[in-house]
Amino acid sequence: WQGEFFPEIPKIKYEGPNSKNHLAFKYYNPEEDWLRFSVAFWHTFRGTGGDPFGAPTKFWPWEDGTNSVAMAKRRMRANFEFINKLGVEFWCFHDRDIAPDGKTLEETNKNMDEVVALAKELQGSKIHPLWGTAQLFNHPRYMHGAATSPEVGVYAYAAAQVKKAMEVTHYLGGENYVFWGGREGYQTLLNTDMGKELDHLAKFLEAAANYKKKIGFNGTLLIEPKPRSLQSITTAAHFLRKYGLIDEFKLNIECNHATLSGHSCHHDVETARINGLLGNIDANSGDPQTGWDTDEFMTDIAEATKVMLSVVKNGGLAPGGLNFDAKLRRESTDVEDLFIAHISGMDTMARGLRNAAKLLEDGSLDELVKKRYQSFESEDGALIEAGKADFEYLEKKAIEWGEPKELAEMIFHSAL
Amino acid sequence: WQGEFFPEIPKIKYEGPNSKNHLAFKYYNPEEDWLRFSVAFWHTFRGTGGDPFGAPTKFWPWEDGTNSVAMAKRRMRANFEFINKLGVEFWCFHDRDIAPDGKTLEETNKNMDEVVALAKELQGSKIHPLWGTAQLFNHPRYMHGAATSPEVGVYAYAAAQVKKAMEVTHYLGGENYVFWGGREGYQTLLNTDMGKELDHLAKFLEAAANYKKKIGFNGTLLIEPKPRSLQSITTAAHFLRKYGLIDEFKLNIECNHATLSGHSCHHDVETARINGLLGNIDANSGDPQTGWDTDEFMTDIAEATKVMLSVVKNGGLAPGGLNFDAKLRRESTDVEDLFIAHISGMDTMARGLRNAAKLLEDGSLDELVKKRYQSFESEDGALIEAGKADFEYLEKKAIEWGEPKELAEMIFHSAL
């Protein structure tokens, strides 16, 4: 493959809201915004367009139909041309996406090393992984789980794979490392010892945290919850607390996982934030009428605004960021669409940030919330919050005060 | 009201599987089974048949249309005649269901005392509350929450109400006390300080645990999770751990809440069990095609079997039990239906228990599970489970062992 991968695509520029140019930002202004966007290698460069009822539809022109190391390196060059033209500074990857399996684990690791050396060179000084991760779900060996497999050999294999993926992420200057337990869970409870499996998972994550320290990797370790594996934000948080891992891990919130859990994305981001666990956001979106993850780019400006309100309250996400764990529709088969889709996602999040900033500057929303709780800024409120108001005291107060007065409420009708 | 409430209903007897008598047990045999069934006062004696689009349909003949203390006492007599004829030993109640509000909290408490004294007398020596609870969701004062209300007066009022409900439960010999936070949650995150609200809730529960000890009540305190309040089993468990309350509370699992959370009832029961939090089960059922709680009696024998498998593994539920938090269909307007519905629920749970016992005696299911994990009964498995197998050791093993061998699996096809 000679020359450019996207020869017809220029460097994407900010042209403002009135631009009709599909290949320009209308809201995201790289010179003003501080959003840490990341491109997901698996969707952009390994996504095939296949689905449970359909064969692949995407045949990027640089693909030669092989899964060779040479092909992996060519793909990596396409990735960095894409990242540079798009103007972002982060990317995310699964180990098995960037380099092919060998016949043995050693050979696989050697393949990875060769591809990663090239990636390091192509990254230059400004680009780094937002996070890396090990793909512990696609291979049949993981069909019963990885860290929760009933087979000790699978557990060991997964450990070896994570070890290598952490080393590689560290080598590339990655700022986080993610655990998504796509196969940790059960097919039927009838053949499962759920307690034992969770114990194993805890030991696995503990060993990962130890290994991180041993190699001097300072990135954040992130758990990515999803319904049917580590269920939800609080399931993951409970797990971390129960096993004494709460100080070693944060969470990677994926919006489409949130909605599949029956929560809004904002709910999950905010829940993570107030628990000190907000590490990263996979900024995507599902279809509200569909019961599986469609991993669409987020285009709902109201939801983006609410998510960014939490992000700003969190003081930003760094060292985490906003990873576009989102894919083109199966019918989108032009390479140009890769750009259009990411521009759309970046503009949406930038609009969200601008709206959030406007709301926070205006202050009336914060004021409304503050006023709502002002009765707790009393002597009795302070006693309660200090844990000093027992039931007898409170009963006395309740009798003294009589029926509580109604709270004035106003419908929120903001400038979103 | 003179005489019996259910004059045409005899004491319900066990007649075996071939009986065609609607008013007999076909599976539940009170002389053999050890199931701790409980009647829910609110559904049986205060359920109206109303729904969001429809007016009440149930007008039990003993109701006089008032909410007086006299009516409350008559209702209580009906309750105990029902319980005695059905042959169960437990009942559950919300404070406001059993006695009417007065004009002040003191008057309300006085009303309660009068009704409760009668209940105590009617209980005799064999019947007790499985649990009591305070109704902190129906009254408009709680529309913004009870323990999480932004108004300090509401918090105090809720505390006073729980205080009294705990005293009453204790007085009646109740074995547990339940907290269901029907209004703890939010209408919109935009006006909510979720962190502050959860802090308040923790202080509230802490005060409850303290008060329990103060009055010498030895019953178990139970949190009842539900989507949109304390979301799910693990959300509740996380909350209890975070706030240091994990040793003071267990959980009340409601099957219909489980399915609304996207879990099977068995999943939630088993999750509670392995976390040492299985306190009680609200044995009801939802409609799999409906997105709200229909609180039907459980009639799915396969699900009942699986739930009872967990119960047996838990060594039973005592001091908890199986509470029928289930209601008649809106169109069921005959008092006889109260019996038929409960008999159906009791027979279902009894069949579940018998099936579970059969499966456990047979042993092949346990054997299958044990064999599935047998590779961990090796030296390396022991190292892993002891937290002594680090990633370097495991990598060495993975390389030594090569590709893990496939696990033999067999479809479970049991005699359910």
Added chain:
Amino acid sequence: WQGEFFPEIPKIKYEGPNSKNHLAFKYYNPEEDWLRFSVAFWHTFRGTGGDPFGAPTKFWPWEDGTNSVAMAKRRMRANFEFINKLGVEFWCFHDRDIAPDGKTLEETNKNMDEVVALAKELQGSKIHPLWGTAQLFNHPRYMHGAATSPEVGVYAYAAAQVKKAMEVTHYLGGENYVFWGGREGYQTLLNTDMGKELDHLAKFLEAAANYKKKIGFNGTLLIEPKPRSLQSITTAAHFLRKYGLIDEFKLNIECNHATLSGHSCHHDVETARINGLLGNIDANSGDPQTGWDTDEFMTDIAEATKVMLSVVKNGGLAPGGLNFDAKLRRESTDVEDLFIAHISGMDTMARGLRNAAKLLEDGSLDELVKKRYQSFESEDGALIEAGKADFEYLEKKAIEWGEPKELAEMIFHSAL
């Protein structure tokens, strides 16, 4: 009750997008827009704030706690003051909301006549019902259905009620009449003869269509589908076709019913449109994470834009319109909120209309769709569309043409 009902609320005016006035339109400009908005009497003036777990919360100051004719008339005056201040020209009502039940049907009808006479006077020359309807779901007599009740007396009663409601709608100058079958359906198929029930429903609607003609009412008859009764747009359409009623009825699409059916609102509006059945829209919204109808005001601008695209293609909705079948949150207890909520809904639909107009003027979306199907504008396309291309001809063509060429697709990324 003396004087104004909303003394502190002025006539709502258009102030433009920069206004911070909660009581002003920012997008809807009554002088430019042609939107036929309607106020739903049941939510605004009979909504109580009650829900399955909670007592009423709304006590509008003019309510005296009775369900008398005098109270009904006072409420009607509040309704028209509200409508006039809001500046809309339509309202919708259920018969039983506007006037109280009497002891007999005759007395009930007399009550209605008295209230309706006042409504007619208060309407003046500019205000009319967008539609009227009979409430055939709240009363216990309808618990097994109205037109599909197994009891002939209920069928007759429902007919009498619809007869009167049609007369009243006609008398008030109503432009449509709606049938929502809130209780037509089943509790369990095991006790239901679904075929017979649908036959009865058809006879009922046929009689309604006949009666409409007899009294010279020219309004459109509208069926309002909902999951669990007349399921979905196409269920209703199938019913109308099967029973030969397709020319007598159109559909009232409720957005929240669409999403509960697993469709977007746009899908249902468009499906009705292409079948020539788009009669009216209940412009509300559900909560995407909640499985029942929350009847919120629509605030999603993207969805409003798509819905209005279909409306514009339909040549508008007249004689139908946009009815706000939406309610205040349970916690909104100030009369001012009634205005704020409706303003929010009207602004959203107006923004949707403006966006739709912009998209249609721009033309590129239509162009994209046209180009997508251009291969059918060939001789062979014409043959197919005329039903003249049989399988043998098409096979010949397929062989001649070889593998179809891929269709160029582009991600839609518009100026919404």
Added chain:
Amino acid sequence: WQGEFFPEIPKIKYEGPNSKNHLAFKYYNPEEDWLRFSVAFWHTFRGTGGDPFGAPTKFWPWEDGTNSVAMAKRRMRANFEFINKLGVEFWCFHDRDIAPDGKTLEETNKNMDEVVALAKELQGSKIHPLWGTAQLFNHPRYMHGAATSPEVGVYAYAAAQVKKAMEVTHYLGGENYVFWGGREGYQTLLNTDMGKELDHLAKFLEAAANYKKKIGFNGTLLIEPKPRSLQSITTAAHFLRKYGLIDEFKLNIECNHATLSGHSCHHDVETARINGLLGNIDANSGDPQTGWDTDEFMTDIAEATKVMLSVVKNGGLAPGGLNFDAKLRRESTDVEDLFIAHISGMDTMARGLRNAAKLLEDGSLDELVKKRYQSFESEDGALIEAGKADFEYLEKKAIEWGEPKELAEMIFHSAL
């Protein structure tokens, strides 16, 4: 491949409910039952165990990794050994499953002819296709639809493919032919002309019906509805009526599609039955907590009983039957599991049939339903059902009769 495919599996026999033999029927007795079971070729012999996050797991020993005609013929021999050992008389297939694509349509058809000739021979005299169908969803050419593709060449190609599949089904003695529109639908309404697409679909199906007659194929043509394509039973029925195709087609009800539509399987089967459209049942099941089609074998005896009640009322399903459109779990990788799974499905349906027969013989359920509607067996009921009771007559009756009397209801509690 030499010899048997399943050498360790004997012919499956009926051993009765007490058998512990996994490879025996406990309920289905081939000598007594009249159930027309069918094996689905695509799940059993082409299912890979792959899913959106995972690679294939099933590597049946006879597979050689190629998609050659020789492999296709070997697979066909395995299929008939399976069918014979299982003891069923029907199978179902997609054209592209049984024979590989060639480079041109002619070559593809030639491949098919070769494989089909072998299938015909292997069928012998007792085995036939329950139905055949064309796979119009997997190949990328169909990504925008087949009969609803915006590209005329795709439409023609699909026609040619269906033509051949119908010929082949006819040649093999198939009793039905199925249309499942897996790609008929839209990705976004914004680029879709839904009206035009439905018109095209109608022309396509009309041409299919014509071709069927032309070749003398007497099998039933069946539409298989699914949410997101031809949505639901009534969507399909509406389509057939609107385009005048209602006499040419019946429906193939898939249980998992029913539940994904928000209906029980029984609801959809019964809805099809009362509309005279019940043609065939794909007897599978979904996971009630999962939002996509898991295509499990049905094991819910209560649901099977209800479905079979409708089937018996329909006078059976012939020429349709019960097709096991169901697959092994991804983790089931032994060929033995193919037998165990089908046995489980067959036993479940047989138990359902036995229960249904018992309920119908007993008669009390029918009696209950009959009594429920008995008020319509009056003179007035007859007038209504004849369409002769107008609103004025009914109003007179309603006034004469007064408030309808309450309907006595009893909870259904049967011997399931």
